Amino acid sequence: MKSKKIIIVGQGVSGTLFSWFCAQHDLDFIVIDNTLANSPSKTAAGLINPVTGRRVVTVWMDDIILPFAEKTYKEIGTQLNIEAISKMDIVDFFPNPFMKESFLKKMNQQAPYISLAKDEQYLNEYFNYEFGTGIIEPAYIVNLQQLLPAWRQHLLHQNTFIEQAFNFNNLQVSNIGVQYENITADAVIFCDGVEGSENPYFNLLPFALNKGEAIIIEAPGLPAGHIYKKSMTLAPFGEPGIFWAGTNYIWEFDNDKPTEAFRRSTEQNLNSWLKVPYKIIDHKAAVRPATVERRPFVGLHPVYKNIGILNGMGTKGCSLAPYFAWQLVQHLTQQTPIEKEADINRHARILSRSQL
Ligand SMILES: Cc1cc2nc3c(=O)[nH]c(=O)nc-3n(C[C@H](O)[C@H](O)[C@H](O)COP(=O)(O)OP(=O)(O)OC[C@H]3O[C@@H](n4cnc5c(N)ncnc54)[C@H](O)[C@@H]3O)c2cc1C
Structure with missing residues (x-):
């Protein structure tokens, strides 16, 4: 017997993973998404990198989150008959000798995930570089370009997807559940990404939105199966x-549109880095739902117990969403605790001031 009915607002990577785990737990759910063309989930590279920054620091909860993400995307891919995730390495081109030195120092301290390329010249045919390369592995690419539409199609076939902008005026919340238009449910979970910062239940949370851009290029001469990293x-x-x-x-922007300045500087960088011809075919921009503490927002509202959130994924939605979507479903079904640093209850005092 199906136990709970849940309304899920948003089908970016967070809403996709949350609805996936609802299905795995045999929960009854419906996803509402306004299919925004330039959401961050549709703009992201889909990269899961086990280290971060030039100082190659291991990411938060790597030993739990990364294997969990790999396993989950593989399972979704099998069900949808797509390659949802690919494992590969990151070739890290040292921009100067100092960066190489600090990478080597890290390696000597037995830092995980990093090594040196056996043959430093092996990419000479394709790239201009002087100071060698480090290797970061395993890294992953989540194929969001296929995964999001394929999951949406699956939901449509199951009659569990509504294309619509969620209207807060039509939501009624009581102690026993929620009513949204003609849908009666036990809870609403907001996976509304950057819109979460204007969500009346969660707009007091310390979001730290930032905008990012990407150029999409066609470069058939570049070897596949690697991620390349230098100044970009x-x-x-x-x-x-x-x-x-x-x-x-x-960090300061008045719209979410692509900028000429980014296109120009990216083109300049590509021209000096690549030896193979390329053609620009698209230019994208979106705002990341980042948070001041760089930790996600997961859990149920401390005052409105039938309203929940899975958001604040920042720059790492692909790696964080699977594990925290699973934790939230476990929390809803078995009242298990949510990881402290991600639990929305750390902001209970702020959220208790929500005025609706
Ligand atoms: C340029 C760029 C590059 C990035 N690269 C990476 C990367 O390589 N790896 C990585 O892990 N992360 C990356 N990110 C970050 C990543 O995109 C985010 O962490 C992630 O997409 C957040 O997903 P989300 O589902 O929480 O939010 P969103 O992607 O914003 O999804 C929210 C969804 O909810 C819908 N929605 C919102 N409000 C409503 C409403 N009222 N009614 C109906 N629907 C609604 C939206 O249309 C959207 O579909 C990148 C971001 C950018 C901008």
Whole structure:
């Protein structure tokens, strides 16, 4: 017997993974999404990198989150008959001798995931570089370009997807459940990404939105199966010969549109880095739902117990969404605790001031 009915708002990577785990737990659910063309989930490279920054620091909860993400995307891919995730390495081109030195120092401290390329010259045919390369592995690319529409199609076939902008005026919340238009449910879970910062239940949370851009190029001469990194990241994107080149982090912006300045600087960088011909075929921009503490927002509202959130994925939606979507479903069905640093209850005092 189906136990709970849940309304899920948003089908970016968070809503996709949350609805996946609802289905796995045999929960009754409906997804409402307004199919925004430039959501961050549709703009992202889909990269899962086990280390971060130039100082190659291991990411938060790597030993739990990364294997969990790999296993989950593989299972979704099997069900949808797509390659949802690909394992590959990141070739890290040292921009100067100091970066090489600090990478070597990290390696000597037995830091995980990093090594040196056996033959430093092996990419000479394709790239201009002087200071050698490090290797980061395993890394992954989540094929969001296929995964999101394939999951949406699956939901449509199951009659569990509504294309619509969720209207807060039509939501009624009581102690026993929620009513949205003609849908009666036990809970609403908001996976509404950047819109979450204007969601009346969660707009007091410390979001730290930032905008990012990417250029999509056709470069059939570049070897597939690797992610390349120098002053930007070049990642395989959807189809053979297509690469994603990005990104930037803009903290002050008045719109979410691509900028001429980014296109120009990316083109300059590509011209000096690549030896193979390429053609620009698209330019994308979106706002990341990042948070001040760089930790996601997961759990049920401390006052409105039937309203929940899975958001604040920042720059790492692909790696964080699977594990925290699973934790939230476990929390709803078995009242198990949510990881402290991600649990929305750390902001209970702020959220208790929500005025509706
Ligand atoms: C340039 C760029 C590059 C990035 N690269 C990577 C990367 O390589 N790897 C990585 O892990 N992360 C990356 N990110 C970050 C990643 O995109 C985000 O962490 C992730 O997409 C957030 O997913 P989400 O589902 O929480 O939110 P979103 O993608 O914003 O999804 C929210 C969904 O909810 C819908 N929605 C919102 N409000 C409503 C409403 N009222 N009614 C109906 N529907 C609604 C939206 O249309 C959308 O479909 C990148 C981001 C950018 C901008």
